[in-house]
Amino acid sequence: MVTRTELEGKALNDGYQRLCLNHEGYRSWKKQDLARAARAGTFDGIEIAEPHWPEYPGPASPAFGCFCDACRQAFRRMFPGEPALPDIVHNDSPLSPGRNPTLWEKYLRFRQASLTAFLDDLVNGAGGLRQTCPGVQVGTWTLALAEQDGVRRVRADSGEDAGEVAATVRPDLHCLQTHWPD
Numbered sequence: 001m002v003t004r005t006e007l008e009g010k011a012l013n014d015g016y017q018r019l020c021l022n023h024e025g026y027r028s029w030k031k032q033d034l035a036r037a038a039r040a041g042t043f044d045g046i047e048i049a050e051p052h053w054p055e056y057p058g059p060a061s062p063a064f065g066c067f068c069d070a071c072r073q074a075f076r077r078m079f080p081g082e083p084a085l086p087d088i089v090h091n092d093s094p095l096s097p098g099r100n101p102t103l104w105e106k107y108l109r110f111r112q113a114s115l116t117a118f119l120d121d122l123v124n125g126a127g128g129l130r131q132t133c134p135g136v137q138v139g140t141w142t143l144a145l146a147e148q149d150g151v152r153r154v155r156a157d158s159g160e161d162a163g164e165v166a167a168t169v170r171p172d173l174h175c176l177q178t179h180w181p182d
Contacts, residue, residue: 003054003065007089012062018054021118022070031122035132045137045172046129051119052143052158053111056179059088059097075110082106111159119169137172140165144176154179 001018019026038046054063086107087093097104142160166174
């Protein structure tokens with residue numbers, strides 16, 4: 001992933017390695033890894049927990065992302081009329097969320113669609129869990145935030161829409177995880 005900190009030309013050294021949900025190589029590896037784990041442990045089920053984009057509380061967070069080449073290309077496919085991703089570093093940029101709220105809303109929709117597509121691919125795509133591990137139950141998680149306007153905040157900050165994930169991925173179980181601000 002490319003985060004806000006990296007857009008600022010710095011390194012984000014917080015102990016995490018963030019991988020882009022739109023990167024085909026990562027998706028392929030993750031599907032293989034999930035199937036391997038499910039088969040190796042002879043598990044009845046597998047959960048995919050915390051699949052969200054970083055990071056609460058939104059674009060001011062050092063880890064907010066992703067702005068990598070895979071995301072740039074996927075965004076252009078989804079919104080062919082848009083020349084670039086939003087600029088979250090420079091408030092005076094014509095591409096900043098404050099100066100271009102239409103572009104910003106498209107980016108938030110893109111993050112949400114990308115996360116749902118990632119989970120759908122892991123579970124239902126070619127080489128996904130349903131194909132490689134038939135009979136293994138699948139659980140997914142998304143965040144829940146009890147504060148005012150929490151559903152919108154989770155969509156905007158983390159790119160998750162629990163209803164969309166449940167309807168698209170069709171997991172055997174979906175869990176709403178308490179968000180740390182609660």
